Amino acid sequence: MRDLTGGRSPGTVGELGEFGLIRQLTSRLTSTPAVRVGPGDDAAVVAAPDRRVVASTDILIEGRHFRRDWSTAYDVGRKAAAQNLADIAAMGAVPTGLLLGLVVPAELPVNWPTELMDGIRDEAQVAAAAVVGGDVVRGDTITVSITALGDLRNREPVTRGGARPGDxxxxxxxxxxxxxxxxxxxxxxxxxxxxxxxxxxxxxxxxxxxxxxxxxxxxxxxxxxxxxxxxxxxxxxxxxxxxxxxxxxxxxxxxxxxxxxxxxxxxxxxxxxxxxxxxxxxxxxxxxxxxxxxxxxxxxxxxxxxxxxxDGAAWDKAGGWDHFSAPSEH
Amino acid sequence: MRDLTGGRSPGTVGELGEFGLIRQLTSRLTSTPAVRVGPGDDAAVVAAPDRRVVASTDILIEGRHFRRDWSTAYDVGRKAAAQNLADIAAMGAVPTGLLLGLVVPAELPVNWPTELMDGIRDEAQVAAAAVVGGDVVRGDTITVSITALGDLRNREPVTRGGARPGDxxxxxxxxxxxxxxxxxxxxxxxxxxxxxxxxxxxxxxxxxxxxxxxxxxxxxxxxxxxxxxxxxxxxxxxxxxxxxxxxxxxxxxxxxxxxxxxxxxxxxxxxxxxxxxxxxxxxxxxxxxxxxxxxxxxxxxxxxxxxxxxDGAAWDKAGGWDHFSAPSEH
Structure with missing residues (x-):
């Protein structure tokens, strides 16, 4: 395990190793009063004052959801976090915590995942939430899986099912x-x-x-x-x-x-x-x-x-996005 | 989108499409009273009676954590769920819900992810929990990211930090x-x-x-x-x-x-x-x-x-497993 504090190049995640990378990532995090047990244990513990927790998972893959030549690691992190935090907000809830599952190639420079983590952390802070845990494994394709948690503050969740004619x-x-x-x-x-x-x-x-x-x-x-x-x-x-x-x-x-x-x-x-x-x-x-x-x-x-x-008529262009039929990155 | 109810071969996930696959997967799920909003909305809502939620994420990748020639999709599902549910139990909590982030190649036969889902569902049921949500995207490498949620039932979480000499x-x-x-x-x-x-x-x-x-x-x-x-x-x-x-x-x-x-x-x-x-x-x-x-x-x-x-002495074999320095599947 290399000491990264001496101003040397941080090297690759393969050189740093799994536990070293996890230490690097968690050392960058900040906390909130809602975080009762943060990263580093078998699981995190997060406040759920309303006796219910709102939870959503999204996966982003390099080449499909982001490109390293178009976006910095920091921006990918902000975007990945934003996507999940928005799901929580769209239920009417206030985000509380994020968990990160990360797949990184061994040859990836360490500053890519650390800058990704910074982006996730900063976007979480915009929503007053914190990164509370995660997992890091080696693999060929950079994959960012984020789970967001939130609290409904005693309101009922707003689902997709309640729209009524006249609304x-x-x-x-x-x-x-x-x-x-x-x-x-x-x-x-x-x-x-x-x-x-x-x-x-x-x-x-x-x-x-x-x-x-x-x-x-x-x-x-x-x-x-x-x-x-x-x-x-x-x-x-x-x-x-x-x-x-x-x-x-x-x-x-x-x-x-x-x-x-x-x-x-x-x-x-x-x-x-x-x-x-x-x-x-x-x-x-x-x-x-x-x-x-x-x-x-x-x-x-x-x-x-x-x-x-x-305007009262069918929209004749293809709506939305189907990840399996899509020909290329979007 | 093909109709799969007519006894025809289910084909590949690419043929079925993202929304079709998600429908296939969610149709297999069972629920519990703790699930207030299940799969299909922006986020799930799960009971957290104790006003705290325990949460853990793990990622499994084909070739590294499982092999399709050694394990059925069903067994991979059971194992992936077990790994996460065990993290919840190891905090002293009772599992309540699982979220699945899944990456599947377009050419994968549909029965692989559906059998995986069956395995995840059945293992969740062993722990009296339910699959409450997830995300499915196309990618080159099968990747299974699971987040487990749990409830502490008014006990304090048991962390790794409380062992005392004499215990x-x-x-x-x-x-x-x-x-x-x-x-x-x-x-x-x-x-x-x-x-x-x-x-x-x-x-x-x-x-x-x-x-x-x-x-x-x-x-x-x-x-x-x-x-x-x-x-x-x-x-x-x-x-x-x-x-x-x-x-x-x-x-x-x-x-x-x-x-x-x-x-x-x-x-x-x-x-x-x-x-x-x-x-x-x-x-x-x-x-x-x-x-x-x-x-x-x-x-x-x-x-x-x-x-x-x-027995009072250093154990001279390598302990544990570092995913980045490991040469091959384990």
Missing amino acids: VVAVTGWLGWSAAGHAVLSRGFRSPRAFVEAHRRPEPPYHAGPAAAGLGATAMTDVSDGLIADLGHIAEVSKVRIDVRSAGLDIPAQMADIGQAVGVDPLHWVLTGGEDHAIVATFPPDQKLPARWRVIGEVLAPSALPQVTV | VVAVTGWLGWSAAGHAVLSRGFRSPRAFVEAHRRPEPPYHAGPAAAGLGATAMTDVSDGLIADLGHIAEVSKVRIDVRSAGLDIPAQMADIGQAVGVDPLHWVLTGGEDHAIVATFPPDQKLPARWRVIGEVLAPSALPQVTV
Whole structure:
């Protein structure tokens, strides 16, 4: 085991070894009062004041969910954490803890996983949560598996199943920014920076999930597969139809410019782009919503039309993202 | 998306697609009263009656932690779940829920992940827990990431840090059986069956963890890296020395026979074999222990000797397992 404190190159994870890497990773972490037993034991212990725990797992794989030449390890960490924390928020819960399962090749430089850890830690801190445990193993493909835990603060979870005809559909956060940034990057450009940054490091509105639960949201999800696909999940489970009014959607001028440059209707990014982790929810029609929520549609009774329509008609582009049929990285 | 109900071959996960596979997997699951929101939403909600949740994550990779020619998908599922459930038990907690992060190649036959899921579900049921959520993505290497959740039932967690000089060291469950089975399999044999089965499907004594907490265990862990390595973790965190008395260890006659056949001292398997997920704990010296616990050593004040000794002397074989320096599958 090498001593890494002397300013020497940190070497590879294979040189450092499993226990050495785990020590490096855990030494970077910070804690919160909710963490009763942190990393280093058989399991972590985290406060669950509400007598229920909200839990969600996501996996990211190099080449499929991120590329090392497009994103730094730090950004991958922020993004991986954000994706899971957004799932907790989308149930109406407040994130409390993250667990990290990490697969790393032996030849990977040590600073890649340590910077990843820094990103996960910092994104957790944005949501007032902490990394509480994990596992590290050697393998050929960098794989980042994160489980997020959260607390409902005595509110009922907001599932996908409670939307009722007459409800309004509202969204908060960003839509299509990550997809536009991806389009920029995949054409070899690195600007406009705001969209590239949005692709590298989403900023989900964590606070909005619990707030929406407090406002009486009837159904809620985060936008990870694309707005139409994710509204489709709500429509399917709630047994309703949802109509999106495209005039309600925000298409910034700069996004329209990118669309024109690359020959893509920016509405496509807004309707089908995931990874920004906006939060979309349905509310009773008389519910007054805070300024950061934008009403983008309404819940209707089921009909012969598709479960999600745009301006009353089927949206003719492929909605969402199926990881198994996808030809390449996204 | 193919309809799989007509008795046709289930095909590959690539043909079925991500959402189809997730439907196949979740349709096999059973629930428990602790599951408030199960699979299919942004996150699961699980009861945490004690106002704290115990959580642990482990990752298994094909070729490193399991081989498809040695273990069925069902057995891999049982083993992956067992490994995580044992971590919960080793804190003194009762398992409540599991989350599965799964990476599968597109060309994998669908029955592999479905049988894996059956194994995870059945092992969870042994511990009275349920699979509550997960994520499935496509990738080159089968990767199984499991997070287990548990409830402490108002007892304090038993960490690795509470062993005191004078305590006795006791173990329950199996030691060395999986390692002996691995030795059999790696020489191309498939018997003795009991040891091969122990390698394919460990049987951790889940109930013993909470029971040990109730008996006043001062420190506890499950044996996953090998007895000496795992006692080393307790000794290090508790700042004590631990002496194992080899006469207290059980070496079944059949294990001795295998050792003779393959030229390995079976004590090596018992002292360094992980994967059986026995539970080892330290107890105050006056604590009467149930019959299934075997006293195997004692806790001493730290000294110049190694933190873990066998019959008062250093154990001269490599202890435990470092995933990064290991040359091959184990």
